[in-house]
Amino acid sequence: MNPTIKDVAKYANVSIATVSRIVNGLPGYSEDTKKKVQEAIEALGYQPNAIARGLINKRTQTIGVLFPEVSGMLSSEVLEGVENAAHDGGFSVIVCNTTSSGKRTVKYLRLLQEKRVDGIIFASEDVKEEYYKIFQEMKVPVLLVSTASSNYDLPFVRVNDFEGAFQATEHLIKKGHKQIGMIGGSKNDPIAGVPRMKGFKEALQKYSLAFSVAHITTNEGYRFQNGKESLPVLLKQLPNMTALFAASDEMAIGAMSAAHQLGIKVPEELSIIGYDNLKIAEMCYPALTTVSQPLKDMGQTAGEILVKLIKGEEKEAKSRYMPFTIVERQSVCDLRDK
Amino acid sequence: MNPTIKDVAKYANVSIATVSRIVNGLPGYSEDTKKKVQEAIEALGYQPNAIARGLINKRTQTIGVLFPEVSGMLSSEVLEGVENAAHDGGFSVIVCNTTSSGKRTVKYLRLLQEKRVDGIIFASEDVKEEYYKIFQEMKVPVLLVSTASSNYDLPFVRVNDFEGAFQATEHLIKKGHKQIGMIGGSKNDPIAGVPRMKGFKEALQKYSLAFSVAHITTNEGYRFQNGKESLPVLLKQLPNMTALFAASDEMAIGAMSAAHQLGIKVPEELSIIGYDNLKIAEMCYPALTTVSQPLKDMGQTAGEILVKLIKGEEKEAKSRYMPFTIVERQSVCDLRDK
DNA sequence: CTGAAAGCGCTAACAA
DNA sequence: TTGTTAGCGCTTTCAG
Numbered sequence: 001m002n003p004t005i006k007d008v009a010k011y012a013n014v015s016i017a018t019v020s021r022i023v024n025g026l027p028g029y030s031e032d033t034k035k036k037v038q039e040a041i042e043a044l045g046y047q048p049n050a051i052a053r054g055l056i057n058k059r060t061q062t063i064g065v066l067f068p069e070v071s072g073m074l075s076s077e078v079l080e081g082v083e084n085a086a087h088d089g090g091f092s093v094i095v096c097n098t099t100s101s102g103k104r105t106v107k108y109l110r111l112l113q114e115k116r117v118d119g120i121i122f123a124s125e126d127v128k129e130e131y132y133k134i135f136q137e138m139k140v141p142v143l144l145v146s147t148a149s150s151n152y153d154l155p156f157v158r159v160n161d162f163e164g165a166f167q168a169t170e171h172l173i174k175k176g177h178k179q180i181g182m183i184g185g186s187k188n189d190p191i192a193g194v195p196r197m198k199g200f201k202e203a204l205q206k207y208s209l210a211f212s213v214a215h216i217t218t219n220e221g222y223r224f225q226n227g228k229e230s231l232p233v234l235l236k237q238l239p240n241m242t243a244l245f246a247a248s249d250e251m252a253i254g255a256m257s258a259a260h261q262l263g264i265k266v267p268e269e270l271s272i273i274g275y276d277n278l279k280i281a282e283m284c285y286p287a288l289t290t291v292s293q294p295l296k297d298m299g300q301t302a303g304e305i306l307v308k309l310i311k312g313e314e315k316e317a318k319s320r321y322m323p324f325t326i327v328e329r330q331s332v333c334d335l336r337d338k
Numbered sequence: 339m340n341p342t343i344k345d346v347a348k349y350a351n352v353s354i355a356t357v358s359r360i361v362n363g364l365p366g367y368s369e370d371t372k373k374k375v376q377e378a379i380e381a382l383g384y385q386p387n388a389i390a391r392g393l394i395n396k397r398t399q400t401i402g403v404l405f406p407e408v409s410g411m412l413s414s415e416v417l418e419g420v421e422n423a424a425h426d427g428g429f430s431v432i433v434c435n436t437t438s439s440g441k442r443t444v445k446y447l448r449l450l451q452e453k454r455v456d457g458i459i460f461a462s463e464d465v466k467e468e469y470y471k472i473f474q475e476m477k478v479p480v481l482l483v484s485t486a487s488s489n490y491d492l493p494f495v496r497v498n499d500f501e502g503a504f505q506a507t508e509h510l511i512k513k514g515h516k517q518i519g520m521i522g523g524s525k526n527d528p529i530a531g532v533p534r535m536k537g538f539k540e541a542l543q544k545y546s547l548a549f550s551v552a553h554i555t556t557n558e559g560y561r562f563q564n565g566k567e568s569l570p571v572l573l574k575q576l577p578n579m580t581a582l583f584a585a586s587d588e589m590a591i592g593a594m595s596a597a598h599q600l601g602i603k604v605p606e607e608l609s610i611i612g613y614d615n616l617k618i619a620e621m622c623y624p625a626l627t628t629v630s631q632p633l634k635d636m637g638q639t640a641g642e643i644l645v646k647l648i649k650g651e652e653k654e655a656k657s658r659y660m661p662f663t664i665v666e667r668q669s670v671c672d673l674r675d676k
Numbered sequence: 677c678t679g680a681a682a683g684c685g686c687t688a689a690c691a692a
Numbered sequence: 693t694t695g696t697t698a699g700c701g702c703t704t705t706c707a708g
Contacts, residue, residue: 052685071418080409390701
């Protein structure tokens with residue numbers, strides 16, 4: 001067994017209260033006893049038991065983070081930021097992979113409740129009523145990252161997707177493109193689906209360019225495969241398309257891959273702009289021009305806000321829109337050059 | 339405050355001991371009281387407090403996982419497997435990002451010790467003496483994933499890197515390549531560095547092909563940038579190289595990117611084989627032929643073994659070499675066709 | 677079948 | 693400056 005505070009007290013010939021004070025840096029002892037106790041701690045290799053502390057303090061110094069997919073490149077960057085902020089604030093993070101399953105999410109939420117985590121970060125998924133109820137039961141701060149809740153008032157940290165999509169499309173337009181298509185997400189996705197399509201549409205309209213349903217393909221997910229399969233159908237719908245906006249980098253790269261196979265040159269014959277700025281965006285060829293979400297920063301910010309909320313340094317959580325930028329690489333060509 | 343076992347007992351007019359028995363599925367009560375208690379639990383929304391349980395059971399149902407970089411694509415796949423296995427076994431996982439810093443690693447280990455985690459998974463990094471000492475102090479099972487310890491006897495789950503590299507090289511040779519180069523890792527890396535270079539070298543020798551220091555470039559890391567910068571120097575050292583083996587997918591793709599920029603066609607003029615089979619391997623163009631490590635499986639297996647060890651279902655942990663395969667895609671051409 | 681009570685390791689009054 | 697003591701919420705003997 002690990003030595004306990006009692007062992008230390010006995011070894012140093014003091015009471016456990018004194019040891020506790022010294023360990024916690026509270027006032028109330030002489031330099032002399034302090035030294036004695038520290039020697040005892042050293043000699044015994046004493047480590048305070050965080051579990052016992054948690055029981056009494058009602059604080060576990062732990063937060064839970066829920067992702068739909070921990071191995072996704074998007075999640076993992078966000079996670080890194082969260083973990084970093086948590087660590088700096090003296091918290092540990094428990095990761096939960098919901099796999100987008102409602103049952104699993106609820107199960108995890110219950111678990112986090114039993115483990116008495118001090119706060120929760122919920123990422124990239126819509127908040128169902130079920131979840132919201134548990135959040136309320138738990139009475140711990142909850143923060144949404146790269147998602148928002150349509151139905152409930154929960155603080156979030158994310159990018160303005162409408163704006164991001166709008167500017168991405170505008171970027172294409174300003175490069176002289178007039179026939180622009182979009183590989184979109186799901187119509188039922190109120191977070192990454194609808195707003196990005198809306199941003200695309202409104203950008204076209206602002207510049208008086210043609211827009212119809214034929215300009216967009218929708219997809220179940222935002223993966224490579226979705227993009228790859230979407231390109232041919234978009235091409236059929238919009239034969240003289242010179243540029244496209246994909247609602248995710250993975251889809252953009254899928255489209256790029258399909259283009260290669262079809263013998264379509266990127267960007268000479270087809271310009272592509274993505275969304276996310278994952279690490280792969282600069283690894284593919286040609287390197288992908290994309291809307292950069294500050295993923296790690298978003299995680300970090302969410303973590304920091306959550307920690308402040310837990311510590312009571314901040315009372316009301318205010319939502320944050322994070323700035324995005326358009327990162328120009330090689331996948332978009334300028335039509336005006338010709 | 340959350341309701342406690344006391345509240346339930348009072349509500350149901352029984353003792354806390356009885357509630358405890360029912361909650362834990364132990365025998366010793368009538369159907370009648372069981373019903374009463376369950377109603378009380380329902381009515382109060384009682385959730386057992388895992389912290390209090392942990393204090394008494396000396397089990398937190400939590401494991402710690404340490405990665406040098408949680409946002410790496412390799413780490414995140416392993417993490418997914420670990421999380422999955424842990425969850426199935428009734429454990430939560432705390433992630434720790436060591437950033438390859440010794441100090442930070444030690445700090446985390448201490449933290450996990452204080453939090454009384456039941457086991458540890460240590461990934462992708464060499465085990466320093468400092469760490470090993472803490473492992474021993476903690477007296478919890480430790481499992482290494484995709485790494486091994488040269489100095490200490492710790493169970494691991496990984497791929498045989500020498501064999502993987504050997505077969506990757508052999509694959510190139512069997513496709514008729516004779517001038518083969520390698521973009522290697524670090525000479526000081528006993529895990530992914532040395533064995534892969536050795537595998538490369540011995541494969542060449544087995545087939546009586548030329549080998550010299552000029553056939554390998556070494557790198558600090560295994561990143562895209564390393565590969566990108568390595569290609570030109572390797573090309574200078576080995577001007578008539580027709581194929582190369584990169585010690586990681588990221589480096590392979592970096593080399594591919596550099597090749598594109600130099601106007602070298604892959605695979606027609608230069609074949610490339612990677613190592614890892616990350617998700618990006620099938621996303622790049624041409625899709626990367628590579629040595630596939632079953633990353634998620636490795637994490638899953640490690641998680642499962644650790645859980646068994648914790649539960650005492652297994653006494654001695656045996657190390658496991660996981661099978662790898664060569665995934666043929668489009669980045670290697672067959673010279674014999676000509 | 678059920679309850680009283682001890683105690684897990686610690687913190688925080690309250691005394692001394 | 694120090695020690696005593698009462699819990700935190702739970703499990704687990706040990707009686708009844």
